[in-house]
Structure formats: structure tokens, C-alpha cells
Amino acid sequence: MTAHTLPEIGTIEPNQHGYRSFSLGKFAFARDEYFAYIQWPKGHHLMPVDAFLRALQRDIAWGFFYGTVNFDAVIGTLNHYGTVDLFAGRYNAHYRKAGLDYVETFKTPLIQRVFEAMLDDWTNATFDPFASPAETGSAFGPKNGHNKEAITRHRVTARRMVGAPGDEPRRADDNGFPVNRGFVDVPQDEPDVKPEPGFEDEVVAFNLLAYLSRSDVTWNPSVVSVCKNSLYCPTTEEYILPIIHGNDRVEWFVQLSDEIHWEVEDRETGAARARVTMKPGDVAAMPADIRHRGFAPKRSMLLVWENASPELPALISQGKLPTNPVQF
Numbered sequence: 001m002t003a004h005t006l007p008e009i010g011t012i013e014p015n016q017h018g019y020r021s022f023s024l025g026k027f028a029f030a031r032d033e034y035f036a037y038i039q040w041p042k043g044h045h046l047m048p049v050d051a052f053l054r055a056l057q058r059d060i061a062w063g064f065f066y067g068t069v070n071f072d073a074v075i076g077t078l079n080h081y082g083t084v085d086l087f088a089g090r091y092n093a094h095y096r097k098a099g100l101d102y103v104e105t106f107k108t109p110l111i112q113r114v115f116e117a118m119l120d121d122w123t124n125a126t127f128d129p130f131a132s133p134a135e136t137g138s139a140f141g142p143k144n145g146h147n148k149e150a151i152t153r154h155r156v157t158a159r160r161m162v163g164a165p166g167d168e169p170r171r172a173d174d175n176g177f178p179v180n181r182g183f184v185d186v187p188q189d190e191p192d193v194k195p196e197p198g199f200e201d202e203v204v205a206f207n208l209l210a211y212l213s214r215s216d217v218t219w220n221p222s223v224v225s226v227c228k229n230s231l232y233c234p235t236t237e238e239y240i241l242p243i244i245h246g247n248d249r250v251e252w253f254v255q256l257s258d259e260i261h262w263e264v265e266d267r268e269t270g271a272a273r274a275r276v277t278m279k280p281g282d283v284a285a286m287p288a289d290i291r292h293r294g295f296a297p298k299r300s301m302l303l304v305w306e307n308a309s310p311e312l313p314a315l316i317s318q319g320k321l322p323t324n325p326v327q328f
């Protein structure tokens, strides 16, 4: 891989719509009133700019996540945990066959910095990329201010369990956010915990559904409990998962409320593999060789259970671990 120096961000004058253009290696990015344009040596592509910013926002906020973050069927990133591949057409059977696919690898801080600058410049004051379409204004039109507060949110990450001493936020009802319009029927009472004397700091509980009912973001898992490498990452979902996630490990979903439809495809080619409709109480294990995108007709609660063991991607890619958690 070639070494890259930091590009001079901001030297490119804003275009006639008021937006700056960005380059990263041999990739170039530009936006106008409706679209984000992506160019690479062998091709070019465009995406609706609202969808592009929603995907970009999550890629940045999640530190490039586990495995692959496809912005759509063409563009995306693959995390090597230290470096990141930026690709076009690499996981699209047709681009591969036509020889139009392209990949460049960047040190994580470099791609992070360029992506953050692009998100900041291209997100107008009216648009919150983390919010559901019904709870944000428009991403479109000529440049119109900034929304730094929205785009610098990080997902909430507990070090132990929400409610355990030393972790924030504590109780669901004092996290400062109102109950979302989709969850007005969710009881807000907290569990009554009566630990034996001496165990007051060790036996804790909180109302997870009340906690989630106050989430002001969509498709943004928060870590609420950590037990070694086992992470419980519940999230509230509405409309469409802004990325198509390609797993590098098995991932479990527990549907806590309402309904999500999942489109499951082959991770390498995009070939359709399954459609999964999850209703409250349904549990699914997403295999380590697929990619998936969720659709939530109404705001819903989903528990994503991640195994963060750093050795998993290598064990799976070398065939030392199966791609399915259960062999039937």
C-alpha cells in the first residue's frame, strides 16, 4: 500500500452551491444540492446526499465499526483496526467482473479526519444525520450553516453496566431526554433493588426499555453492558439502517419491540441470501459472511449483541471458526 500524507483540506474553494470538495488518495468527493459525487481512477458514482451523510455519520461515530460499512452497493469502508480500506465496487459482483472496482488503504486517523471535515462541511444547520427522517429537516439545497452539535455526538458507551457505580448515564429517567413519540406507552418505573447490606454497589438494575425510550437517535447502538468481550448494544430504529453492514464475526439480534425487516446478502457479491422479519421476542444470529440492512416501519427497539474479541476476524477468515454460530 502506498503511504499517504494528509491532504490540504480547505484549499479547494467552495463550488457554486457553497460546498467544498475533498480528496483522499485517488478518491475525490463533491456535493451539490441533491447528490454526493464520488470519483476514483476507474469510475464514478453518486448517492442522494441525505443517505450519504447518514452513512458517513455512522462510519465516523463508530470508528469504522466491525468489518464492512457499505454506504450502498458500490461505496464503503472495510476496517482493519488501524487501517481502513476505502472501496468502490469491491463488493459488487458486476463492478468486479467489469474491472471497475478500486480499493485504497489509509491509516485510520487520516480517513477519519477527511471524513469528519466532509461531514461538517456538507451537513446543513437543518439536518441531523442521526435522526429519523420525520424528526429532522432537509439535507438538500445550497450550503446553509453547520450542525456541529448533532454530528459530534458519540454513541453512549458503558464500561460496565448502565447504573453500576462509576458509569454514566445512571437512571433512565435522568438522562435529560424526553420520551420519544414512538414510545409513549413504555412504562418509566425503575426496578426496586434491595441488595443485602454490603452489596449496595454491586447489585444494580435499571429499566432498559425506559432508557431506550428516551434515545434521540436512530440506528446508533449504545453499549449498555460490558462483560469481558461481550457487549450489549441496544438501539432504537426507525426508517432504514443507513449502511449495509458486512460482518467480520457473528452478530446476534434480539427484537425488543415492534418490527424490523432485514435484507441479508452475500458479503462479497451482494447476492440475495435471505429476508428476515423480526417481531418482538425474535432472536436472530447474523452469520459472519453476510451483509445486512434493516427496515423499521415504526420506531422500534433492537438489542445488538456483539462479541468484540479482536481475534475473531482472523479465525473466521482462516476457516478456524465457522461463519454460523449454530450448525443445524
Ligand code: PHB
Pocket (backbone or CB within 6 Å): 218, 219, 220, 221, 235, 237, 241, 245, 251, 302, 304
Ligand atoms: C448492524 O449492522 O448490525 C447494526 C447497525 C446499527 C444498528 C443496528 C444494527 O442500529
Ligand code: FE
Pocket (backbone or CB within 6 Å): 245, 246, 247, 251, 286, 292
Ligand atoms: Fe451488523
